[in-house]
Amino acid sequence: MTRRAHLGRPWIAALALALGLSFGLAACTDDSGLGEAGEVGSELDARLETHVVLPGAPSAEGLAYVRAVATAHAKADAEPDLGARASVLERALEQAPPADDGSAELLRYNLAARAAQTRLDADQPERALTLLQPLLAPERSLPVDRASARGLVLLGDAAARTGDANLAMGSYARALEILTMLLEEVEP
Template sequence: MRRRLGWALAWGLFVPACTSESEALRLDVVDVELSAVGAEARAYVRRCAEDLARARASADPSEREALALAVLERPVPSGVEGAELLRLEAAEMLCETWDSDAAGARRAVALVGPMLAPRRRLPLDPISARALVCLGDAADRAGDTDLAATSYLRAIRLMQMLQEEAMP
């Protein structure tokens, strides 16, 4: 299982958020901005962030699955910028949880594939790239090498864009 570490900033609410493939420590900041500062929007982000933090801290795969699914099933209030990042984080978690066998991998591809479809514009964020890698892993395990290759390529391109954006 991947070691999860990092921080997400969601309206002053700090929660563990990001992954590290190696055991090296790394801090990522996921800035979820809300264009509408309404109570409903803040409550949505807080609930999602809390569920994701609890899921990451859980050693029980069924609890991680239930919490990640709760994030995906929760209706997004209007005006919540960054909600897609929270949803992609949940999708990545489900891919990791379900990717233990071919049947789980097919389930992950069926759920996450449409969220990351090539026709969709993904947020320029490391979370998007990690979700694409997880989709590629699940697609490979499910036997869909075309989807796996496409997902990996998109993740690489996204990381290149992030690197270019970060360079002066």
């Protein structure tokens, strides 16, 4: 069964405030110091809800999903054209993983990340955004795993390339927080 431990992160704001005051690096909110990237995009949203993923009880449905994703990756490997490769991966993304199946959930995040990376490689950051934003929305709980961190980094890259600096910043900040958790948890 997938175990979900939701982690609210109200302390980030306090930490950011403390660090900003300590190092004197927090920017002012007037427009005088804005960089180019800061003038465009959505509002900053770095909320992060997470849950710990356990493999869960395997099922025939889960096995079919895992097999379909593995097959899609193999097909994508054989596809030299970036657009066609991304389409193969996106078709597999249309299939929803079974509920409470941690393995399938993580595979889905990796699949989305690869599809988005392929779109970025094809110089289609808007398509990458379309793929990742629903999956990694701040109101969704994300698995504490490299796959979700990878997706957030790619979301940040795609947002940066489309000029949405706040989305990029929020995505990188959320990725860094998940990576922090992972680095702490892997320490024996």
